[in-house]
Amino acid sequence: MNSQPSVHGSIQRRLVVLLLIGAAVLAVLLYFVVQSIARQIAQESQDNILSASAISILDSASVQNGEITIDLPYAAFSMLGTVADERIYYSISMGEDFLSGYEDLPGPPGSRGSDNVFYSTHFRGEDVRIASTRRIVSIGPVSQVLEVSVAQTLDGQRETLSRISRIALAVGASFFLLTALFATIVARSTTKPLHRLAESVARRGPKDLRPVAAPVPSEMAPLVSSLNSFMDRLQNSLVQSEEFIAEAAHRVRTPLAVVRTRAEITLRRVEKAENRAAVREMIRAIDESSRSAGQMLDHAMVTFRADHLVKEPVDLAAIVKDTVERLQPLSELRDVDLRVAGLEPAEIQGDPILIQNALRNLLDNAIKYSKTDGWAEVSLVRDAGRAVVIVKDNGPGFPPDPAKRLVGRYSRGENVTGTVGSGLGLTIVDEVARAHNGALHYGNSEEGGACVKLSFPFS
Amino acid sequence: MREVVVSLFMMLMASAPALAFVIEDRTTFGPNNADTVLRVVSTADIAFFAPIVRPFLDGNPNLAIDYTVASSSDVMRAVHDQGLAYDLVISSAMDLQTKLANDGLALSYRSPSTLALPDWANWRDQVFAFTQEPATIVVSNAAFDELDIPRNRQELISVMRENPERFRGRVGTYDVRQSGLGYLFATQDARASETYWRLAEVMGGLRAKLYCCSSDMINDVVSGDLLIAYNVLGSYALNHDDEDAFTIVLPSDFTTVMLRTAIIPLTSENPDLAGRLVDHLVSQSGSGKMNFLTGTGVLGAAKEISLRRIQLGPGLLVYLDRFKNRSFVSEWESAILQ
Structure with a gap:
């Protein structure tokens, strides 16, 4: 860009x-x-x-x-x-x-x-x-x-x-000076439509892909018509991507949910120990692919929206509270105590959908990697002109050294092989943070669990 | 004291390199053992030059001026034909001075003094006028006891016509064949007005006497031989000892004014010093025999509008032409020698 x-x-x-x-x-x-x-x-x-x-x-x-x-x-x-x-x-x-x-x-x-x-x-x-x-x-x-x-x-x-020679010299010189002045004016007025077009295109919002309608000189018409057709194609392709993501989410998630329900029902009916193990394995695989697909779609959506970021005022505290409420059922299922430690009021400029997505991934991770009967804690503080969301858990924490690489796509910590995950969660969070000029810091808290800080600038 | 010497001036103009350069007078102003000697050749006599040059020599104690007096035609012969080395040429013959400059024998000189000169007093930064001397009519007071003194040529013609017996043989003017200045005055008069030829005819009818020099005419007026002298240098008359014997008339129709000029010849060995002498000459204001540019002198009485200064420039060369000279002299002769 x-x-x-x-x-x-x-x-x-x-x-x-x-x-x-x-x-x-x-x-x-x-x-x-x-x-x-x-x-x-x-x-x-x-x-x-x-x-x-x-x-x-x-x-x-x-x-x-x-x-x-x-x-x-x-x-x-x-x-x-x-x-x-x-x-x-x-x-x-x-x-x-x-x-x-x-x-x-x-x-x-x-x-x-x-x-x-x-x-x-x-x-x-x-x-x-x-x-x-x-x-x-x-x-x-x-x-x-x-x-x-x-x-x-x-x-x-x-x-x-x-004497005449001196006069001729003066005439020639003033002719040259006048023409120089004239040339500057001409050059400036000739390039004016170009500047105007460049300005009007630059002034547009990220989603504004309407064709250029203002009149332009005939020499610029091919450029503008190419630009218009290019923007038209871009618009189409963007709409298609968006539709595809939405469609894909629907088409993948729904059948997987159905299959999982069926598998659970089957599990109750099956009596033989080895069959039960097989069905559990199946459910686990379904969970994994469902989660992976979800995150991949999330990732696609985040990438798409981050490229065309539309900022609006966002009440960060409300979003944190809302996200925690939404994930309450999941945490209860896992016997994880998801709690809010403290919310300072903070309003930032950003895309609420992206921010919510990032929060959900963070909390999802915290719940997922917590010990059974563990806890996950989220808080919102203001620090040095930034709003910082802090998420802690009492899971195993991040591996000490290669922590940095976790934001890469599909990379996962070595100490979490037993847990379902796609490796896209932190990538998504990181991309959202970058799109908002924010930052993602993660490490381990003194008690040993993970501690992730997601910060956004206020303006 | 001879302003313009009798000479075969016209013959010189044709061809006469064999004729020797005749020196009339010669002196040295300033100390005998001076480091620098400035050589001046002039038509003006020593008595004229001495008072002018004195303040200049006072300002230059190590300078002497070798001053040679010769007739205008001899001056011309010395500088133009023989190329004798002089540092300054002073002459009343404006035509000859103009010819010297025109023929490339004069050096250009520019100084604040020469640039301040009026246009008519400077030609090509080579010929510099430093006096203006009118041609006047000198009449004997005794002869005009009962008659009105004529104020212009018209009245002069009338008074001579009405009293032929009284004036017969007792009017005088220059012989233009002998005097360069007389020729210059006559040609300029003829150029200015046809009246000149009528006047010449009347004078011819009265058997006018012909002279070489203004001083001779004035002397004859004083002695009573002449009653009217036409075209006399006013400055000479003004300074004559017997001033009461005559009246000087500046003709009111037009008064021809001769400009005495100086040039620095190409042969000058000390042109800078000669230039300073030119500066000295053109800034003279004392009134004596000569009427300097800034002084009043004899011109004081004349009205500017009737003054006709002889113009420096190529026009003067016309009367030096052999044919022009011949035809003018023959016309003059037929008018005045009847």
């Missing part, structure tokens, strides 16, 4: 971990995407302004008196200084001739496909971005290519990019 399930992993943890991994991947992706877009936009805007600058210079060129003149607009350079304090370089050339600016400014790499080209390169120890544009000018009959390149260093752009 209390066996620990073997646990491997956790749905909730697995959900959280999977969601977090997903979130981390997305966050990193987000970071790189934002960064790359920012880089692209920064590049484009710088290209645009460089291109505008170069084109404005190109547009200021004109041919006057057969000579090229270029009236650089002030804005051509000042516009480049608006965004950041970058260095600027430029170069103006016509055909193969360098006209103005920085002669060593590198031209576009490879062959240019269009009139406007952009390229990044290294110039005077710094990374620069260059926009280059060109057009054809005609001086008299000669047509030549006028080319204007404008370059700008990248300090400001780098600064902007690193």
